[in-house]
Structure formats: C-alpha cells, structure tokens
Amino acid sequence: MPNTTRYTEEHIKSLDWREHIRMRPGMYIGKLGDGSSADDGIYILLKEIIDNSIDEFVMGAGSNIDVNIDDEGGVSIRDYGRGIPLGKLVDVVSKMNTGGKYDTRAFKKSVGLNGVGTKAVNALSKTFEVLSIRGGKSKMAIFKNGNLEHTIEDSACKEKQGTKISFIPDQSIFKNYRFRLEYVEKMLKNYVYLNPNLSIHFNGSTYFSENGLKDLLLDYSNEDDMAYPIIHLKGGDIEVAITHSKTQYSETYHSFVNGQNTTQGGTHLNAFKEALVKTIREFFNKNFDPSDIKKSIISAVSIKVMEPIFESQTKTKLGSTDMGGKLPSVRAYIMDFVKTHLDNYLHKNTELAQAIRQKILMAEKERKELSGIRKLAKERAKKANLHNKKLRDCRVHLTDTRHNRALETTLFITEGDSASGSITKSRDVNTQAVFSLRGKPLNTYNMSKKIVYENEEFNLLQSALNIEDSFDNLRYNNIVIATDADVDGMHIRLLIITFFLNFFPELIKEGHLYVLQTPLFRVRNKKETIYCYSDDERREAIKKMGTSPEITRFKGLGEISPDEFKHFIGEDIRLDPVMMDKATSIEQILEFYMGKNTVERQQFIINNLKVELDTAEELMN
Template sequence: MSVQNSDSAAVYDESKIKTLSSLEHIRLRPGMYIGRLGNGSHPDDGIYILLKEVVDNAVDEFIMGVGKRINVDIGADGVVKVRDFGRGIPLGKLVECVSVINTGAKYNTEVFQFSVGLNGVGTKAVNALSDRFEVTSFRDGKFARATFVNGELVGEEQGETTEKNGTLVSFHPDPNAFEGFYFMGEFVRKRFWRYAYLNAGLKIYYEGECFHSANGLLDLLDKEIADTQLYPPIHAKDATLEFAFSHTDGYGESYFSFVNGTYTNEGGTHLSAFREGILKGINDFSGKKFSGEDVREGVVGAIAVKVKDPIFESQTKNKLGNTDVRGDIVNTVKDFVCDFFYKNTELAEIIIDKIQQSAKIRKELQHVRKEAKAKAKKVALKIPQLKDCKYHPSADKPSSQERENMLFLTEGQSASGSIVSSRDPMTQAVFSLKGKPMNVYGQPMTLLYKNDEMYNMMRTLDIEDSVESLRYDKVILATDADVDGLHIRNLLLTYFLQFFEALVRRGHVYILETPIFRVRTKEETIYCYSDKERAAAEKKLGSKGKKAVEITRFKGLGEISPKEFKQFIGPDMRLQQVNIDTLSEVPKLLSFYMGKNTPERKEYIMDHLVVV
C-alpha cells in the first residue's frame, strides 16, 4: 500500500485553534453541566436539572431570609416560568449573571452564606440549553429584562414597574437537545416536596397546589414511614444542621441526605458522619459496644446540612466530598442522641431492645451465611446462572464516566439465550432464573442463604453486606409479557423490596419493555409495544398500496431472534424505572399483593376484571 501527500489533508495551524464562549461550550458538552439529556421519562433527565437550577436560585433567596413564596408554571408547550420574590438580580449585571460562567454573587459569602449554586454555572446552563430564555429582575420600582434565543442575546429592556421585588425566569428547553421532551408531574411534585421539607416555611405554588412544610425533615419522615415507624422520629435542628431518624421493622437502612437544599442521592461525608453519630450516641448512653449494623438495622433517617463551600463530585451534586464537616456532624449527632435518651429513658429502652434483637438475629444469620458460602465453594467457583460482563463500576469507573453496565434477570434458558447471543459482553450481563422464584414476602433473611437461586442472585449483585457494593448500574427485569412473566416480575420486585429496598429507592431497578407485535411487509418492519402501536403500524403499512401486511405476536422473549433482539437492548432500549413514592406504601403493597389475604385479593380481582 502506498501513501501519497494530498493537498486536501487537514492543516494544523493557529487558524484551527478555537475559543468557545461560555454558552457555546455548554451547548457542545452538556453532559459536563447537567449530567444527562433525556426526554423527561427519568427523574434525573436534563429538563428537571434545568428546572432545579432556576428554582435553586429562588430558594437561595428564601434561605437568606428574603421571599417566602415561589410561583412555578409549566405550560403545555413546555415553557417553564419561575417567579420568586427575593431581592432580584442587580439590574446592571443581569445579562452577565445568566450568560457568563463564573459570574454571580454566590462567591460572596456576605450575600449568599449557604448556596447550592456555587459554581456560577446553573442559570447559564439553562440559558444555553434553551431555544428561548428570558429573565426579568424587579428591584425597587425598576426592572430590567434580557431575552436570549439559542444562547444568543437578542433583546434588552429597562423601565419602571409596580411589580414586587424578585426575579422572573422563563425558558423553553431546546427540543434539539431534549428530543420529544415532556415534564412528568409526579417528578416535579416530588422535587417541590423536597424543597418544602428542607425549607420549613417556604411556599411553592404549582398547578393550584401549595408545597409547604411547617416541621421540615420531621414532616418528611412522618410521610415516608407513618405506618411502619416503631416510635415518633427523633428530630433536631440548628442553623446549619437538621436531622431526624426512627427505626422500623424493615431490613437494612435508608436515608434522605441533602446539602444546601439539594438531594445527594449518593450521600457523602455528611451522611457517613450522621450514621456514625447515631452509633456513638447510642453506645455512649448504653455503655455498650453495639456494632453499627445492629444499631442501624431498620433505621430510616434524613439529614440536611448547610455548607459554605461544598465540594461535589460533579455539577449535578450527587455526593458531598467535604471532609472538614465530618467531625462536627458526628459530635453534634452523638451529643444530641445521648442527651435525648437521658431525657426519654422509656424510648431509649425500646430502641436498645430493638438493637439487641437485631444483634441476636445477625448472630443466627452468621452461622447460616457460613454454611451457604461453604456450600457455594464446593459447587462452583463461578455462579452457574450468570453470564457476566467485563466492565464493572466498582472496579474501574471514574466518577465522571458516562458508561454504564447492567444485569438482565431473565426467565428460562430460551429467553436468556436470545439476550446472551445479542448482548454487549463488555457492559451487559445475564442472570437466568430456573423458573418462578420463591415468594419471599414475610420470610426471614435466613431464607436467602437456604435457597440457591436467591443466594446466587445476591452474590451476583454483591449486595450481601451493603447495596454500596452493587456491581451493576442497572438491574433490569426482562420477563415475558404474559401472565407468567408478570408474576415472575412481581416475585422479583418482592425480593428486592423485602430485603434490599435501598436498591429500588436509589433507582437501580428497571423493567425492560420488549415488543409484543412485529408488523411488516417485504419492504418495511415495525415493532410494536402495545395494541395501539400495532393498529397504527398496520394502518401505516397497509396504506402503502395493496401489499400484504404480516403481523406476528411474540408470546415470549425466546421467540425473538438474537438478530432482532439486539436492537431492543441497544442504545434505544425502552426501560421503565421502578420508583417508590413513599416508603410507608411498600409494606401495604407487599401485604396486599404477595401476602396471605386471599379473600381480599380475590374480591379485588373480581371487582376489577375487564372483559375483552
């Protein structure tokens, strides 16, 4: 092979060096600023981050003692309007504050002592990723307005006003970045309730509803575990720290952690300090040396801290990294818990009794664990039902890595065969169930070690000791779209909700949607996920002349060839995330659908039968 010089070869000189403006860089690399794009079907999709960034600024005004009300409107056309009644952006700096990175008053601790948006990026990202963005500031009878289109300033206006002080931001997410986007009311409401719980006294108005909390995190826990708590939550609050916790009869521990008003779903130093403080407080009071897992078994807690210079892992602020806050939080929580128990000795006795019971169960479990591990070693070094992938987040994934791995839980060899043949072995693993798994509702955790399939599933996920060690970003239930498949799905969800609730609450569990119909002619094939889609596809293909339209009904995943299946687990796969509205609903749902209330369930089924 010969190599020839070409006049058309790219020339690398000074003319090729580019300097992007602040907004151009955000538009080019949106993932650096908002984490992900998406269309609104997932609570972490970018449009909710845009909404959050604007509302954060309004909440920061409330934190500084100015403006107790925020009005939010999301139109049917996707236009978002947020009006606060704070101090308003200084009129002469309005354009810079929403278009130039590293510009803002939040670097000045005299003006904003505890702010979420410390990087001077938030509102600029909203501007850059909107096809239309408008901001109006009202200050002392005057206003200034700036309008942007695709991040470019297209108009400015100033004048007199009778409006109350504050800021109005209006934006429409760019449909080129957020293709087919829509706002889901349940995701928006959940965010607004969190703002309310974290800022007692604040009122957010949205779609005729007022989101307001008088008691902060105490209200949050009362809502989450109202029917499962063993005692009223222990609650403390000062200028920079608020926390609350209670015990339930559940397994493991669950927490809601926040920094400067934002939800840190991966926790961080503040959460680990809170957990340690609870342990030390109980041990100091009791004079015992209980283990952390015994003290915190069944704990549901919430902690919110205010930090002047928070260090987050990314712009999306999922995990706090400040180590300097740890000591103060540990000591504050420890002292409060210890003092609280001295003042409430009867409650202290209830909690210590619960801890001793947890310790007893753990010791019984240790013996069963030892036997199960010895048995597993004799059978095989590898888990026989697992076809693993090469990439795992716990081993080699930097915090900014966008690549995700996943585990498909499938039913039978036929379905798993299709997935194994068509998967990406670098990031996609498959665990094949032998049949219908056991209904574990109401069963003790020792069952997991006596049932091979339950135990192997736990080993595969590596969540025996903690969900923190989870080996997969996504755990995907891939079952047939028939009655048996739905039953298996419910049994798997029961398994996770009964023993590993945090896995679901952290958003790791998904359901794979696969096509039910294939509608095709010789020239075109359309895969359909519902009867409605099938009818539309049949009409579309049938309208293209007098060509025969063939319709195939897939009864199970095994009927889809590996070649076809590859596209359904590729980049465009349809996943439905499993979410928990409130923790208190979980026991009720499991009891009704998976418990032994056969007459009640039968009556419900009879009342809701649909005859086709």
C-alpha cells in the same frame, strides 16, 4: 516511516459556552434519559433553576416559589426574591463563570457556586426566557437553543419583584422526554423539608413543612412501622432525624448539603454514621456491632457548608472535609453535635432509649442466628461468581462515583436463557449487566431473611447487587425487570417485586427499580421499520405506511434478535418505574397481591379486566 494523520492549526477548535454544553451535556447534567428515572437530565435542569430561587429564600428574600409544568413539557419557575440585576441579566444566563455566588458575602452557603447551572439549562433548551423585576423595572431576555434572540425592557413594571425563568428542554437532546410528576413532587417536598416557612406552589398544589427532616421521615415511612418516635435534633448548621423500622432489614439515609440531596452521600454521611455508632455504644456502655446499631435505621442528615466541594456538577456526593471559615472539619463538627445532642436526648427519654436497645438486641440475635447459613451462602456465592452464568457483569458500577457514566449503570433481570442471550449480545458492556433467572422465582411473601441465604438464586442476586450489608454499596443505579409481556412474565415481575418489597424496599422507595417495555409489534415495509409498544402505536404505524405492510407480533423477548434488541435498551430505552403509594403500606400491598385473599383479588381482577380483540382484518387494515 508509518503514516500519521496530518495535524495542523486547522485541527485546533475553540467551542463557545453553548456549543461545549450541547456537545458534552453529560459533563453538566449527568445522564440524559427520558424522564423515567429521577436522576435524568430534565430533572437536573429543573433543579438548577429552583436552586437559585432557594438561595434567594435562604438570604431572606421571598418565601414563595411558583413552579408549573405544562402538558407539553414546558417549565416555568417564579420566585419573589431580589431579582437578577438588570444590567447583567443576559450575562448571568449565558456567560460562563458569571454569577453573584462567588461573593460569599451575598451567598454564604449556596449550592451553585460555579456559575454553570443556569447556562446549562439555557444551552440545552429549545426556548429559554428569563424575566427579572427589580426596583419597579423589568427586563426579559429570550433565547433559542442558547442563542439570544432579543430583549424587552419595561421602566414601569408593576409586578412583584423577583425572577421568572421559563424553558422547554430541547427534544433533539432529551428524546421522547416526559416529566413524571411523582419525581417532581419528591424534589419539591425535599426543598420545603430543608427550608421551613418556604411555600412551593406546583400545578395547583402547595408544599410546606413545619418540622423539617422529621416531616421527611414521616412522609417516607408510615408511623406504624417505626420502632419508636422520631428523634429530631437541630443546630446552627446541622439537622438530624433518626428512627428505626420495625420491618425493614437494611439501612436508609437521606443526606443533604446546603439543600442539595447528596444521593451518594459523602464526608458528612460517613461522619454521621460513625458518630451514631460511637454515641450509642457509649450511652449503653456496650461494644455493640455497628451493623446491629444501624440495621433497619431510617435517618436524615442535613448540613450547611461554606463553599462546598462536590465530586461532580450534579452534586450527588460531598467531597469537602471542612465546614469553612473558622469552623472545625466536617467530621469533627458532626461527631461533636451528635455526641452532645443525641446523648442528652437519650438521657431525657429513657423509654425511647430502651426501645433502641431492644431493637439492637433483636438485630444482634438475628445476626447470630443467621451467621452459620450466611457463611455457607457467602462461600457458595463466592464459588458461583468464579463461573457465574447467571451474571454477565459490566465494567462500570454505581460505586465508581467519579466515573461520568456511573448513573447509567443498569442490571437487567431476565427470565430464561433466550431472553438473556439477546440482551447480553446487544447490551453496552460498559454500563449494562444481565442477571438470568432459571424460571419462576420463589414467592417470598411472609418469609424471613433466612430464605435469601437458603435460596441460591436470591442469594446470588443479592450478591450481584451487593446490598447485603449496606445500601451504600449498591452496584447498579437502575435495576430493570425484563420479562415477557404475557401472564407468566407478569407473574415473574410480581415475584421479583415481592422479593424487593420484603427485604430491600428502599430500592423501590429510592426509585431504582423499573420494568422494561419491549415492543409488541414490528411494522415494516421495504423502506422503513417501526416498533410498536401498544395497539394504538401499531394502528398509527399501519396508517403511516399505507398498503399492506408486514406485521410481526412478538410473543416473547427470545424472539427478538440481538440486532433488534439494541434499539430497545439503548438511548431509546423505555422504562416504567416501580413506585409505591405512600397511602398503602408494604404489608397491605403484599397481603393483597401475594397473600391468600383469593376472593378479594379475584374481584379486583374482574373489575379491572380489559379485553382487546384484534381481528385479522384489523391487523391488515
């Protein structure tokens, strides 16, 4: 008989709510991260609390929300709604499946219906305080690591009614985390776009929107780049905004359900795309190719659904097929709305309709011109994929929406075989892929889409990402440029960023592109090794270790062994997101950095040049 592990009653364990969340945080908030990505866990914590305040506003209670994040990463959110019932205050934030949103009379179209969000924030926070003010009375509960410390009650509170929650994420779970205010700002702007007349006050700034999704598109793209004025349509439980870009090649969609940004779409977004194609075809009475209609589109759609079903706790994809109650299916509702309202709008705005027609015809012409070279490029990519040495793929992809690690999927774009070899040997084969460049890629500034198919390297990169036909098919959530921190490495970064800005700017606008930080120095003695990413960190490490530690300066990624590299692309990975300044257009960015304005660029370099001198004596001391 084979030996088997002893299995008795003592091996059966029951975890309380707090232990379960802390042991399996990914089940509740997706990936953890350090704040460098917009879908990292600390932003989910923030969102879970704000969602509750938004639900109060939707129910007509309180038109202001105060949000503050301090320099130490502490968060406070104050709304002026009805306040949590004082007798249930502790239960609401610490007892699973407890909340007011199960009663659909109170919250008809809420985001948070499963009573988990606030409890997850509590369990994953170092400190968590909740204060409810209601009917002239108040009650505060203070928790540490999810455990109730004590409560404070006041029977004569004079503050305005509402709820205030303050928390500090637990650094033992969210290691080296930092809130990037650009991500928080985008989140808060989405809230006000979806809730006209709501004011959100954040660290001294106020966000407010009068025109809903129209304001979202205006904030996302410059008006000068729009082929025609934004079409803005509103109904009882739906709002739509549509335009086309003059320069962008692929499709961009912003989709929302009950105020939740469904970044991975779902049944409502699929129905919207189908309705758009059908309405345009019928209006012009021509069987346009769907890809020509949708090419360069920038649009937003928001719907409200009774008791929505999402495909995960982080609510990034809608699974519901019906609107709830006596309403028709999601598909039928959206199809009917778009067909009626968009058709009427086009009949009333004939010049705009002709601008759309012209845009479609231009897309059709370009598609036909590229069809030959596209076919050859696809055949070449298909053959290369059989023995593609450039791509070392991973097992899970972003399109595996039901997989709990889909958001972790990462493609490293590396220079040369030595760097790609180190990353390939040390990567997580489940979620991390590697694409190796042969050398410096082509400068694609001012080039047409034709070059993407003619240049084998770019064609294979496009194929690896799977974004040629639709951004929805993106295979990796994070695209990371991993080059040496020298002049050549910086130049390669610029050339890759230029490629994406030129042909796939939504990758940057939607926060998918990053630059990998790798250590410049290794400082060690017999007891400890510290990797340093800057001169300041090197000095601190030398001071900590004392007398004569060994100091190594890494000149390139190829010098870092696979055993060491695993420390830099694992849970302690450091990423710098590539972000765009709304005030500067893509054309201006590319013209300045990659165009022929040599004198202006030289002056910029001179004005911003920073020289750091390291002497041998300083290195040793």
